[in-house]
Amino acid sequence: MNITVVGAGYVGLVTGVSLADIGHCVTCVDVNKDKIAKLKVGLSPIHEPGLESLMQKNIDENRLSFTSSLKECLKDTDIVYIAVGTPQNKDGTANLSFIEIVAEDIALNISKDIVIVTKSTVPVGTNEYIGGLIKAKTPKDISFDIVSNPEFLREGSAISDTFNGDRIVIGAENDKAASIIEQVNKPFGVPIFKTDIRSAEMIKYASNAFLATKISFINEISTICEKLGANVDDVAKGMGKDKRVGNQFLNAGIGYGGSCFPKDTNALVQIAGGVEHDFNLLKAVINVNNNQQALLVDKARQRLGSLEGKRIALLGLAFKPNTDDMREAASIVISTGLLQEGSEVIAYDPIANENAKHVLSNEVQFANSISEALTEVNLALIITEWREIIEMDFNNVRRLMIEPIIIDGRNCFSLDMVKDKGIEYHSVGRPAVIGETVLI
Numbered sequence: 001m002n003i004t005v006v007g008a009g010y011v012g013l014v015t016g017v018s019l020a021d022i023g024h025c026v027t028c029v030d031v032n033k034d035k036i037a038k039l040k041v042g043l044s045p046i047h048e049p050g051l052e053s054l055m056q057k058n059i060d061e062n063r064l065s066f067t068s069s070l071k072e073c074l075k076d077t078d079i080v081y082i083a084v085g086t087p088q089n090k091d092g093t094a095n096l097s098f099i100e101i102v103a104e105d106i107a108l109n110i111s112k113d114i115v116i117v118t119k120s121t122v123p124v125g126t127n128e129y130i131g132g133l134i135k136a137k138t139p140k141d142i143s144f145d146i147v148s149n150p151e152f153l154r155e156g157s158a159i160s161d162t163f164n165g166d167r168i169v170i171g172a173e174n175d176k177a178a179s180i181i182e183q184v185n186k187p188f189g190v191p192i193f194k195t196d197i198r199s200a201e202m203i204k205y206a207s208n209a210f211l212a213t214k215i216s217f218i219n220e221i222s223t224i225c226e227k228l229g230a231n232v233d234d235v236a237k238g239m240g241k242d243k244r245v246g247n248q249f250l251n252a253g254i255g256y257g258g259s260c261f262p263k264d265t266n267a268l269v270q271i272a273g274g275v276e277h278d279f280n281l282l283k284a285v286i287n288v289n290n291n292q293q294a295l296l297v298d299k300a301r302q303r304l305g306s307l308e309g310k311r312i313a314l315l316g317l318a319f320k321p322n323t324d325d326m327r328e329a330a331s332i333v334i335s336t337g338l339l340q341e342g343s344e345v346i347a348y349d350p351i352a353n354e355n356a357k358h359v360l361s362n363e364v365q366f367a368n369s370i371s372e373a374l375t376e377v378n379l380a381l382i383i384t385e386w387r388e389i390i391e392m393d394f395n396n397v398r399r400l401m402i403e404p405i406i407i408d409g410r411n412c413f414s415l416d417m418v419k420d421k422g423i424e425y426h427s428v429g430r431p432a433v434i435g436e437t438v439l440i
């Protein structure tokens, strides 16, 4: 099949590369000309494990190309995937302006029958809405179908998630369109679930909201564990052994960030509000998360008293490991909080330093290694559980820091691992360790 993917970001690029790899002829379109120039020479604009090499392979095998002209692609494409951003408006609703521009562009340039597939996360009813926009301007002798095909990949493991996903959801209003998209995806070997368009749109929001709920739930449990001297990691392990609970997404810490959970939970509250339902449960999930993101600043203050003039290292800045994505990263809230209280902030991320420089305050200093970040600081905060940080040398912590105090927002180490390391270690929902003593 000839496929066009509009929007070569985290989702569009991974989708385009993966569809090419299973044998389709794919062109990725993006309005960002710098991005297209990079892609054309085989360079990925984002850090995503395995993406660049798979991209280069498919460019070399002539199944993958890049352009900034959707009009050109529409001349001989069979399917158009829409994978542009749907960021959050100030009131929490999803901003559909990028989707509307693409719909308009398709309508003005459509020249043959096609299937339009929405990958972007869009509120229930949006596919019908854009279908209407396109239909209004499409010549009468041309027909198109709309399919909702929400994406479930995670950043940092996007390629692996695409080839080993739990399901591919296809929402369509007719069997013909559904079966075309089913055939397109068949080589992935991932189970396919077909439904109507509105349900497909809702599956995406409900899935993200449910995962966010698990995280806020375990974070609430962690706060209670901390007050009662229990260990939240063991509690989560014990809960997860029950298959009905499931053992994933129960890692307590400084909450969820990223480009999707924050915006999609807010959007779902608004979607519910739009049909006069007050989604109290989800509002609480969001509240818990907002407090959780600031937790390390509170813990730092409790430990050091005033933060004024204290030098504090932030280890990890991206919203999760294996990505350079800084969208809604907890490091933003934490660095702002520390600076407001008069601390000096020295930040380090193995991959996201460059992106972070555009997002964090220009008062934040950047280090090029863990050791540089730890030098002469009063306190180190672990924000992101990069492998390099999990494997850091505690000798350096003792040698380089003014006092060897770590507050770990991701529970990277078991209490046994830190017990004999000569450091003071605080984490989330677990007793503190000072030297060899676990303080219950």
Ligand SMILES: NC(=O)C1=CN([C@@H]2O[C@H](COP(=O)(O)OP(=O)(O)OC[C@H]3O[C@@H](n4cnc5c(N)ncnc54)[C@H](O)[C@@H]3O)[C@@H](O)[C@H]2O)C=CC1
Pocket (backbone or CB within 6 Å): 006, 007, 008, 009, 010, 011, 012, 029, 030, 031, 032, 035, 083, 084, 085, 086, 098, 101, 102, 119, 120, 121, 122, 151, 152, 153, 154, 155, 259, 260
């Ligand atoms: N990032 C993620 O892990 C996931 C994102 N999603 C959803 O997928 C959608 C895309 O998200 P991301 O890939 O993260 O966004 P992104 O911001 O990384 O990429 C969007 C791309 O679309 C391009 N673009 C904007 N308007 C355009 C136009 N008119 N024509 C061509 N290109 C245009 C932008 O230049 C950008 O490169 C969102 O709805 C998001 O909620 C869904 C699952 C996972």
Ligand SMILES: O=C(O)[C@H]1O[C@H](OP(=O)(O)OP(=O)(O)OC[C@H]2O[C@@H](n3ccc(=O)[nH]c3=O)[C@H](O)[C@@H]2O)[C@H](O)[C@@H](O)[C@@H]1O
Pocket (backbone or CB within 6 Å): 121, 151, 152, 153, 154, 155, 156, 208, 211, 215, 248, 249, 250, 251, 252, 253, 254, 255, 256, 257, 258, 259, 260, 261, 319, 320
């Ligand atoms: O719609 C999306 O964009 C995507 O959102 C998430 O993927 P992603 O945000 O890339 O990463 P996750 O691994 O889900 O992590 C999200 C955040 O939750 C945090 N998290 C995750 C799991 C956990 O147990 N605890 C926890 O605090 C992570 O640190 C991170 O900040 C979903 O997992 C994907 O299925 C979905 O496609």
